[in-house]
Amino acid sequence: MKRGIQRFFDFERSDTKLAAVLITPTFLLVIAVVAYPLIYSFIMSFGDVEFANIKEYNFVGISQFVRTFTDPEFINSIQVSAKFVFFTVLFKLVLGTLIAVMLKEKFIGRSIARALIIIPWATPFVVVGLMWKWMLHSKVGVINFFLERLGIIQDYIPFLSSKTFAMPFVITADVWQGTPFFVIIILAGLQTIPDDLYEAAHIDGASGIKAFFTITLPLIRFPMFISTILGTIFAINSFDLFFVLTKGGPGNITTNATLFVWNNAFKFYHLSYASAMSYVILMFSMLVTIGYVVIMRKIQVE
Amino acid sequence: MKTNFFTSKKRKKIILYFFLTITMAFFLFPFYWIVMTSIQPKGQLYAPTPNFIPKNITIDNYINILGAGKVNIAIALKNSLIVALSVTVVCIVFGIFAAYAFARLKFKGSNILFFALIFAEMLPPVALLLPFYLIFKQFGLTNTLQGLVIMQTSWLLPIVTWILYSYFKTIPKDLEDSARIDGTSKVGALIRIIVPVSLPGLVSSGVICFVFSMGEFMGAMAIVNVTRFHTLPLALAQFVTKYSIEYGKITASAVLTIIFPVAFVLIFQRYIVKGLTAGAVKE
Structure with missing residues (x-):
């Protein structure tokens, strides 16, 4: 033994x-x-379980999945998610690239700036939410104060309960938190570009903006791509910010798919329906992940 | 004239500083603003013109939230630290094991298992939460700190394994081989050679675990619903939704919530950048 x-x-x-x-x-x-x-939850999604009858399971086939595609509220939440993902990732990518390019330049206090820019990334989303909620306050919010002083608005606006402004400001708060991640990844990519490339281009007459498009951009496409994919997955799963800032309102204008599933699972206890919806979201995430793996392979072969 | 504008070094510097100032102001002002709010007396917060420079500084808000009140931040802070530190330690230990196996050992199915791990990382948490809750309930893990540790560890282990894997891959194999010739066992080489050399990688994944755990909200809300086991994000969310008028106390709690993650990130900034960019930059 x-x-x-x-x-x-x-x-x-x-x-x-x-x-x-x-x-x-x-x-x-x-x-x-x-x-x-x-x-x-796969098994659950083919049943009709509600919290009230949690011990009973009746097989109902794909009817919960049929319900997901005919439920206007779920379809709305998918659209909200799509809008949110598109804009938040786009802004983070553009801003992240520009800031990374700035932080690559030599200037006094560069290492301090590079360190400080990471802090929003370390800030929990619940804190991000309440920070922005306070700054966007309809009566004493500092953003209303600035906009009024600058003459952009006449009266204070209750941004987070406004149909026009709620979504843009959820996106703003998310961009604020998430851009540093893009900066870190893209800046690391920028640092691998040797300086002589720019000097050579300068001699050939390409500098400034032209050099950015011909040299910089092609060489950082790999880190840009990775941060975009990861950013997309984070954005699909975004929940905390919506929960703290708007709770999905006004109406269901900012109810994204994750929040909608959460409400169905933990507020209304439609356990089977919530499981079916979460599988639909899972399929979307899988598509992104598979695209990621395929393109990664391609880049690595190159 | 136009080319002169763009090539002139001085102008370029001025433009750079201008945009840098705007950028840093955008990313740092919210922090300044919650600190400012947290050290002002209540009445001052609702004045028509906000105070941009500290006036009548008070620490009442901090004293208030740390005492036994409607929302007890002291307990939440303690819970958060216990959970975050446990998660970090467990993730690092198990992460070292798994990453070493994938980076250095040859075994059947290693590719598939590694892919499965990355796949697990990409799953949307909301798809797992409901079964999570029901299973945890069966095992009596809802409303416990252990439940939180188990849940968060399972979410973080794949990413820690991935970061450490990339790190171990960069360590030259000769280093280990020479120790092995001297008679050190595989496990001995892992502990005595690989682990000390990978300290930066360990620090970076440790801080990432800690930061994630301190901020995790959705999962915690699903399995914890008694105040006694609230972590900081839960306590804060409750504060915002139930007593949203008390912004002095809310911002004071927010400051306490971010102090540890922000301090760690600033101290270990270089390591974190390395960890986050593991695999993202082609060497």
């Missing part, structure tokens, strides 16, 4: 045994907390 144990723990001869021991804790957790729930 003792010898058996000793032989099992003899890792010197076989990599497989040691690997098995080393990856077991990680995979046990991932299976318990990711794979099992996935199967659980």
